[in-house]
Amino acid sequence: MAERKLTTFLDELSEGYFEIVEKRLREEKSPGDNSLLVRALDRFHRRLQAPSKLVPGCSFNRRGTEIVVRAAQERLAQYLQALKDFFQGCITDVRQALAAPRVPGKEAPALGELLAMLSGSVLNQIKSVLASVHLFTAKDVAFSDKPYFKGEFCSQGVREGLIVAFIKSVCQTARQFCDSPGEKSANTPPLLLLLLSRLCLDYETSTISYILTLTDEQFLGLDHSPVTPVSTLCSLARSTAQTLLNQYVKSQGLVVSQMLRKSVETRDWVMTIEPRNVRAVMKRVVEDITSVDVQVGLLYEEGVRKAHSSDSSKRTFSVYSSSRLQGRYAQSYTPSAPLDTSLLSNIQKLFSERIDIFSTVQFNKVSILTGIIKISLKTFLECVRLRTFGRFGLQQIQVDCHYLQLYLWRFVSDENLVHCLLDEVVCSAAHRCLDPAPMEQSVIDVICERG
Structure with missing residues (x-):
């Protein structure tokens, strides 16, 4: 007790x-x-x-x-x-x-x-x-x-x-x-x-x-x-x-896309003069992509690329040639057969390889740069589809796309990806052109080399 x-x-x-x-x-x-x-x-x-x-x-x-x-x-x-x-x-x-x-x-x-x-x-x-x-x-x-x-x-x-x-x-x-x-x-x-x-x-x-x-x-x-x-x-x-x-790929892709979008939307493509130079924005795009390539390379390994052909940087010389454009689009601007050409174009798209713009990015430099370039060129394509072009406007697009092809192919996993997207850009410009008269490839070569 x-x-x-x-x-x-x-x-x-x-x-x-x-x-x-x-x-x-x-x-x-x-x-x-x-x-x-x-x-x-x-x-x-x-x-x-x-x-x-x-x-x-x-x-x-x-x-x-x-x-x-x-x-x-x-x-x-x-x-x-x-x-x-x-x-x-x-x-x-x-x-x-x-x-x-x-x-x-x-x-x-x-x-x-x-x-x-x-x-x-x-x-x-x-x-x-x-x-x-x-x-x-x-x-x-x-x-x-x-x-x-x-x-x-x-x-x-x-x-x-x-x-x-x-x-x-x-x-x-x-x-x-x-x-x-x-x-x-x-x-x-x-x-x-x-x-x-x-x-x-x-x-x-x-x-x-x-x-x-x-x-x-x-x-x-x-x-x-x-x-x-x-x-x-x-x-x-x-x-x-x-x-x-x-998110990094989307952010960097957005930076380049905004430059391309502004360059397309602020220009009068019907009344533009005959192209004598590559537009400055295209040079800026290549510079920015090159800078990104260097930065990514400091943190990530190179990655695997598909084997390039010996003339990778010249492959676009035939893509935008006048004979191809004329053969592909001439009929669409004659009153007699607009429907047939549209049908042929759609059939061709069915059999072309589908490009997944926002696919998963791998942990290597090649995959990262590929993702950024895909987003950028897809934006370029969508902007071109919303504009109307004159003869010289189409020719300027030819020059710009050829310049991009000369430099961008080396950054991506498959050069055909850049090849196809830029081809689509030129084709879309031709579809939207009031007077489709493509520039000769030899002239494009000279302008791009000078640029």
Whole structure:
């Protein structure tokens, strides 16, 4: 009877003490030096052992352990948020590096260097966090032999609640640059999409496996609760990399498409003068595609191309020849047989190879450039189909398309793709021409060589 009264009295008396301790622990918001917190919790837990032995019925030990567990869980949550904030800060630094004005005489940081800096900084931060939370399981810490710290803390707390959660957060943060319809996605630099796609691909191939192996080696828990397989996280990282790469191709394709669209829509193609030069916008398109080729090559491997013919750069010389255009379209501009030619044209399209403009992009340079060029030339084609052309307007399209063929074929996986799309552009211009008189191929050659 007296022992029960003593136990009740001590429990009531200690309640205020435990509330003060928890209130003080909640004020520890900064996860900077975790060793101070662990030492404080260790001292707190040790000092509860003596009264617990004197009065075995009191709840000192149980309540003290609960406080230590909650403090450890809170610290894990703080470290997770710190990792997320750190990653966001790294992305901000990369964006600033990409947007910074180029100082004459000083080279801009290469994409490979930015990727290495981003990946290395995040990995070092993860290692630092693991070292900090590992203090909770140190052998000289009094509460480290408790069942929670031997099992659940390791598997569900550190592995799942901290490391796995952060890897998922990395993928989620990267996807936000593609999924959000607002200003964030609209203002995202295409190079950031490319860099993040490579980061996620590297996570899928090696980084995730390395991080989780490192975590499992340091936190050998006795808990047998189910954990997230490495393969699941790798699949998530790969799908994120694919989404980012697709968005990069669309963004770069849109940049080139807008140039082509504006160049077609702002010109009077009926009253234009006889072409003497390649239009400046076509030279700009080739320059931009070349620049993209260099940038992508810094992060992705070359990829596989179909074998090129020995005269790949000259294949268009016969495509836009006057004899072919006249033979293909002459009848369509005579009143006697408009229907027959339209029917022949449609039959020809049935048997031509279908080009999937928005097909999935592979993780290599050739596939990425192919996707960008397909989007650009498809936009060019759709713009031409909406305009009406005079004789010289058609001839200017011939010159421009031949110039593009001279340079773009080397960037794509199959040169016939560029060949077919540009052929369609010229054919559509011929269909929309009031006076279809194609330019001689020899003249086109001279203009393009001079351009």
